[in-house]
Amino acid sequence: MNDRDAPGGRPGGIEIDFRQVFQALPSPVLLLGPDLVMIDANRAYVAVSGRGVDELRGRMIFDVFPDNPDGRTKGARSLRASLERVLATGERDSMALQKYDVEVPGRPGVFAERYWSPVNIPVLDDEGRVVLVVHRVEEVTALVNAQAAAAAGPGGVLSRKDAMAADLLTRSLELQEINEELRTAHARTHQVAVILQRAMLPGTALPHPFAAVRYRPAAGFLNVCGDWYDLFDLGTDRLAAAVGDVVGHGLEAAGVMGQLRSALCAAVRATGRPAAALTTLAQHAHTVEGALATTVVQAVIDRAGRTITYSRAGHPPPLLARPDGGVDVLDAVVDPPLGAGDDTLPRTQATVPYPAGSTLVLYSDGLIERRDEDIDLGLRRLCDSVGRHHALGPEQLADAVLADLLPDSPDGPGGLGGLDGLDGLDGPDDDTALVVIRL
Structure with missing residues (x-):
């Protein structure tokens, strides 16, 4: 009998009791649900x-x-x-050395000084959702205390190997504190950029009954970018539509x-001509720090004459x-x-x-x-996607195009698509703005 014929599909017919394996692991391991229970x-x-198992399970x-409560440790907050x-x-997250004191069993309010080296590992279901977190720790309290004893006087001398290890642990603790401070600062910046970006992009009340817009933020914690779209009427029978892309990420790009x-909205309203509007915008960009190398496409649709006039500044x-x-690619002009x-x-x-x-x-271009x-x-x-789905309504067409080209970041129907998920983490490496107009 070969391995494939083994009972239970295990090589050699060996059935593995994974609960016994879990219990036999030499490293301390705790299993947490998504609710951190x-x-x-x-x-x-x-x-x-x-703590006994019964003191842990379900809590x-x-x-x-x-x-x-002495306020000198931040172990719980960092964890x-x-x-x-x-x-x-x-994704897994390896933490540096943590000072995380533990309440002494049977002595409420009395905490013992403890040091740990933790790593947190996700377990995903078939749809990529986290269903379990494996929290593995190694206690290093003895090593840290040994270093402290050695530093206190000649009576407590560490071996060279232990001294180096203890020093690395101390440096790890310092780096962890700096890292947490940076994460907190970045989180604030990201939150401000998200709010700013939401405030500056148009809402769902589109002026054209046969138009749909989608905005998909870049993947990653800090990747709020500088893409934008616009759509508004220029009188009874004319409609202006634009998409732009500022170089960079974060609060500066959003600003x-x-x-x-x-500026582009004002210019096209004043001139009514895409080329004149982009000429004005290009000159204005020299007064805005961070605006250079921005790409833009501006179109004006004449619904009465059934024409589209467009101008491009390096944009797709x-x-x-x-x-x-x-499907026609409108690439007759580009600046x-x-x-x-x-x-x-x-x-x-x-x-x-x-x-x-x-x-x-x-x-x-995202x-x-x-x-x-x-x-x-x-x-x-x-082009292939738009051609296949051209008969769909604008909302359905926008969703179908995103599903074809960005399959790893599904979008919900209607409204601004991914705009409400600006702080999401799944999706493309760059922002994606999409405007679909049925003419």
Whole structure:
């Protein structure tokens, strides 16, 4: 009988009792649910924690292991931050040395000084959701105390190896404290950028009944970027639509985005011509720190004359899907990004006719650009997707395009799509803005 024929599908017919394996692990291991309630602990964890299994199971970890009220330790806060990162990202988080005092069993309010080296590991279901967190710790209290004894006087001398290890642990603790401070500062910056970005992008009350917009933030904790979109009426029969992309991430990029979007909106309202509006915007960009190298596409739709006039500043070309499913790439004109050429020169524009029932698609490069891949491949994928789904309504078409090109970051129907999830962590490496207009 070969290994495949073994009972239970195990090589050699060996059935593995994973509960026994869990209990036999030499490292202390605690299993937590997504609500941070303790599910089980192995023997090593029970021994090092001084708590019986019945004292652990079914209880919130921080109810059993609170911070020392003397205020000199931040173990619980640091551990909570690590566990929440694991739940949010689905990725393991290795913590540096932690001073996390533990209440002495049978002596309420009395805490023993303890030092730990923890790592938190997610267990994911088939859909990538965290269903369990494996919290593994190694206690290093004895080593830290030995270092302290050695530093106190000649009577407590460590071996060279132990002294080096203890010194590394001390440096790890210092780095952990600095890291937590940086994470807190970055979290505040990210939150402000998210609020700013939400405030500056248009809401769901679109001026055109046959239009849909989607905004998908970049993946990653701090990747609030500078993409923007705009859509508004220029009188009874004319509609302005734009998508722009500021270089950079974070609060600065979001602020630059807001300034450029407002300036372009004012310029196109004043001139009514995409090229004139981008000429004005390019000159204005020189007065806005961080605005140079921004790309923009501005289109003006004449619904009475059934024409689209557009101008591009280094931005990916709009797509025009005809009622028969054919897709035209509107790339007849393109000028350099803002600040990348002579911005005293007038920008160019082109006008194309369209048949009733066509669809105009504007987007940012996050939709088609991938690392280690020619951007033309992404553009072809987008054209294929728009052509396949051209008969859908704008809302359904926008969702279908995102599902085809960004399959790892599903979007909900309607509204601004991913805008409410600006602080999400799954998705592309760059922002994605998408505007779909049925003409």
